[in-house]
Amino acid sequence: MTLTLDVLNAADEPGFVSLLDGVYEHSPWIAQRAFAQRPAAGFPSLAALKHALASVVRKASLTEQLGLIRAHPELAGKAMVSQSLTAESTDEQRRAGLTHCSPEEFAQLQQLNADYNARFGWPFILAVRGPRGNGLSRRQIIETFTRRLSAHPDVERPECLRHIHRIAEIRLNDKFGITPTLGNQVWDWAESLARFSDPGFAEQGQLTVTYLTDAHRACAEQLTQWMRDCGFDEVSIDAVGNVVGVYHGFDDLEDAAPGGGSLRSHGRRLLTGSHYDTVRNGGKYDGRLGILVPMVCVRELHRQGRRLKHGIEVVGFSEEEGQRYKATFLGSSALVGRFDPTWLDQADADGVVMRDLMAAAGLPATMASIQALQRDPARYLGFVEVHIEQGPVLNEMDLPLGVVTSINGSIRYLGEIRGLASHAGTTPMGRRRDAAAAVAELILYVEERASAVPEVVGTVGQLQVPAGSINVIPGRCRFSLDLRATTDAARDALDADVRQRLAEICERRGLSVTLERTEAAAAAPSDPQWQQRWESAVSALGLPVHRLPSGAGHDAMKLHQAMPQAMLFQRGMNLGISHNPLESVTNDDTELCVRAFQALLESL
Structure with missing residues (x-):
C-alpha cells in the first residue's frame, strides 16, 4: 500500500517507526528520534521528512553513525551470496546488476571490499541506484x-552517511509512490546535452564546450529545439551566440480582432538563465542547470495552457568561463552593454580571431x-539564476537548496618574487635569498588572514x-593570488593587508617583487526583495532556509550591473x-529546485 503523509503524521510512535521500517538499514532509532522532533502539525512535505531523518543522523554520536554504516551490507558481499540481504538491499543490488557479475568483476569487488574494510573498518556505502534512481552500471560502481x-x-x-541518506531517499520515494518527473526531465536534458564535446576531449569521454566550436553550436541548436518543444513563443540565437527563449x-497579449490574437512585447518580464559553455574536462550541470530548470517550468505552464501576468525570458548564455579567449562573460556582458570592442580582435591559442570566428558561425x-x-x-x-553550488556547504548540511546572499567580489594577481639562486649545500641558512620560501610564507599568511x-x-x-633544480635555492618564484569577499570593503581590506605583508616579507628577506593585477570584480549582493x-x-517546500554567499562568479554578477x-x-x-x-546532482534535488522556481514564478 502506498504511504501518505497524512497516514504517517497520524501514527503514534510505534506506528511511525513501523511505517518507516527498512528506510534506514536495521536502525529504528532514527525514525524514533525524528518522531520525537516532528512539528505539532506533522511533517509538511516529504522533503521535510527526509531532512528531519538526515538531521537525526548528523546530530548522532560518532558511535551511532558508525553503527549505522556497519549495518549496511557489502556490495556483492557475503550477505548477497547467502541471500540474507534485506528486501530493499536485494532490490538495489539487483537493479545495479551486482547479482550478475562476471567472475572477474566479482573477484574485483571482493578484493575492493577487503581493502576498504582494512583501511576504514566499515563497509563501502554507495547509493547504487544512482543520481537518476535507475541504477549505476557495474563499471561505474567499481570506478567509484x-x-x-x-x-x-x-x-x-x-560521504558514506550522505550515500545512506540517498539510499533512504529513494526508498522513501518507493514507499510514497513518488517519482521526481520534472527532476528526471532536467537530468535527462543535461545528460543529452553532454554528448556534445570539443575534439580532443570527446574522444576521451570528457566534456569540454568552448566558445563557438562545433560542439558549442550543436548545444545552441539543441537548446533552441528544446525551447520550441517546451512552448516558448519566441526562440532565437543572438549576435553573440546566446540562446534566447x-x-x-x-501583459504581452493583445487581441488583434474578435476571435483572433497577436503578440506584442511591451509588458515587463522576468529574466533568467545561465551559461552552456564549460571549462575543459568539466561537469554537466555548471551553468546548464540554470537554463534547463526554467525551461521545464515554461513547459509545464504551456502544457497547462497557462500564462502569468509577466513574461519569462530564458537566456542560455554562450560564454562565461573564459576558456577560449582572454575574456569572460561574453554572453551576459552583451546584455548589459559591457561587451568590450577589443575582444573582437583577440586571437585564441590557434590564432583564430574572435571576429572571424563569429562570422564563420553565421553571426554578424x-x-x-x-x-x-x-x-x-x-x-x-x-534577473534570477539557479546554479549548482560548486562547494561542500549544502552537502555537509544535508540541504538540497540554499539561498545566495551575495556573489563575492574578487581581485586577482600574477606575481614574481626574485632572490638569488645559489648552491643548496654551500649557502648557510641565514644568508639565503629564497624566493620560493617567501611565497610559502605568503601562502600561510593568506590562509591565516582570510580565515580570521x-x-x-x-x-x-x-x-x-x-629552471628549478633539486640542489639550487630558488632564485625566482612565480605565483598567483586570488582574493574574494562578499563585500568590496572586506575584499579591499584583505587585498591591502596581503600586499603589505608581501612587501614586509620581501624586505625582511632581501627580495624584490612584481605584482600585476589581472582582474577586479565588484561584489554583487542579492536584491533583498528577490532574495526573500x-x-x-524554499520554505514553501517544507525546508529550512539556509543563506550562503557564492564564492564563484556567475552571469548574475553582470546582470547585477543593470537590474536586481x-x-x-x-x-x-x-x-x-x-x-x-x-x-x-540528483533527480530529487532537481525536482525541489524546479518546484522552488515554480513557486517563485507564482509569487510574481
Missing part, C-alpha cells in the same frame, strides 16, 4: 569504489549588432620555480565538487 578507497577517513565517513505573459560579427542586444532595465522585473574574517577567502593557486522570494519558495538579481543554489553531490567530471 576504487576512487574513494584513497580518501581520508574523516572525508569518507561523512521568451514565453509571453498576459559587428559591434553594432552586439550593442543592439543591450536590455532596457525598465522592461524587466529582475567570515566569508573571506584567499588562494595562491599557482606556483612555479623557473527565493527564501519563501538573486540566486538559488542546488546541492552538488560527490563532496560538492564542480568544474570536474565528478560534478553531480
Whole structure:
C-alpha cells in the first residue's frame, strides 16, 4: 500500500517507526528520534521528512553513525551470496546488476571490499541506484569504489552517511509512490546535452564546450529545439551566440480582432538563465542547470495552457568561463552593454580571431549588432539564476537548496618574487635569498588572514620555480593570488593587508617583487526583495532556509550591473565538487529546485 503523509503524521510512535521500517538499514532509532522532533502539525512535505531523518543522523554520536554504516551490507558481499540481504538491499543490488557479475568483476569487488574494510573498518556505502534512481552500471560502481578507497577517513565517513541518506531517499520515494518527473526531465536534458564535446576531449569521454566550436553550436541548436518543444513563443540565437527563449505573459497579449490574437512585447518580464559553455574536462550541470530548470517550468505552464501576468525570458548564455579567449562573460556582458570592442580582435591559442570566428558561425560579427542586444532595465522585473553550488556547504548540511546572499567580489594577481639562486649545500641558512620560501610564507599568511574574517577567502593557486633544480635555492618564484569577499570593503581590506605583508616579507628577506593585477570584480549582493522570494519558495517546500554567499562568479554578477538579481543554489553531490567530471546532482534535488522556481514564478 502506498504511504501518505497524512497516514504517517497520524501514527503514534510505534506506528511511525513501523511505517518507516527498512528506510534506514536495521536502525529504528532514527525514525524514533525524528518522531520525537516532528512539528505539532506533522511533517509538511516529504522533503521535510527526509531532512528531519538526515538531521537525526548528523546530530548522532560518532558511535551511532558508525553503527549505522556497519549495518549496511557489502556490495556483492557475503550477505548477497547467502541471500540474507534485506528486501530493499536485494532490490538495489539487483537493479545495479551486482547479482550478475562476471567472475572477474566479482573477484574485483571482493578484493575492493577487503581493502576498504582494512583501511576504514566499515563497509563501502554507495547509493547504487544512482543520481537518476535507475541504477549505476557495474563499471561505474567499481570506478567509484576504487576512487574513494584513497580518501581520508574523516572525508569518507561523512560521504558514506550522505550515500545512506540517498539510499533512504529513494526508498522513501518507493514507499510514497513518488517519482521526481520534472527532476528526471532536467537530468535527462543535461545528460543529452553532454554528448556534445570539443575534439580532443570527446574522444576521451570528457566534456569540454568552448566558445563557438562545433560542439558549442550543436548545444545552441539543441537548446533552441528544446525551447520550441517546451512552448516558448519566441526562440532565437543572438549576435553573440546566446540562446534566447521568451514565453509571453498576459501583459504581452493583445487581441488583434474578435476571435483572433497577436503578440506584442511591451509588458515587463522576468529574466533568467545561465551559461552552456564549460571549462575543459568539466561537469554537466555548471551553468546548464540554470537554463534547463526554467525551461521545464515554461513547459509545464504551456502544457497547462497557462500564462502569468509577466513574461519569462530564458537566456542560455554562450560564454562565461573564459576558456577560449582572454575574456569572460561574453554572453551576459552583451546584455548589459559591457561587451568590450577589443575582444573582437583577440586571437585564441590557434590564432583564430574572435571576429572571424563569429562570422564563420553565421553571426554578424559587428559591434553594432552586439550593442543592439543591450536590455532596457525598465522592461524587466529582475534577473534570477539557479546554479549548482560548486562547494561542500549544502552537502555537509544535508540541504538540497540554499539561498545566495551575495556573489563575492574578487581581485586577482600574477606575481614574481626574485632572490638569488645559489648552491643548496654551500649557502648557510641565514644568508639565503629564497624566493620560493617567501611565497610559502605568503601562502600561510593568506590562509591565516582570510580565515580570521567570515566569508573571506584567499588562494595562491599557482606556483612555479623557473629552471628549478633539486640542489639550487630558488632564485625566482612565480605565483598567483586570488582574493574574494562578499563585500568590496572586506575584499579591499584583505587585498591591502596581503600586499603589505608581501612587501614586509620581501624586505625582511632581501627580495624584490612584481605584482600585476589581472582582474577586479565588484561584489554583487542579492536584491533583498528577490532574495526573500527565493527564501519563501524554499520554505514553501517544507525546508529550512539556509543563506550562503557564492564564492564563484556567475552571469548574475553582470546582470547585477543593470537590474536586481538573486540566486538559488542546488546541492552538488560527490563532496560538492564542480568544474570536474565528478560534478553531480540528483533527480530529487532537481525536482525541489524546479518546484522552488515554480513557486517563485507564482509569487510574481
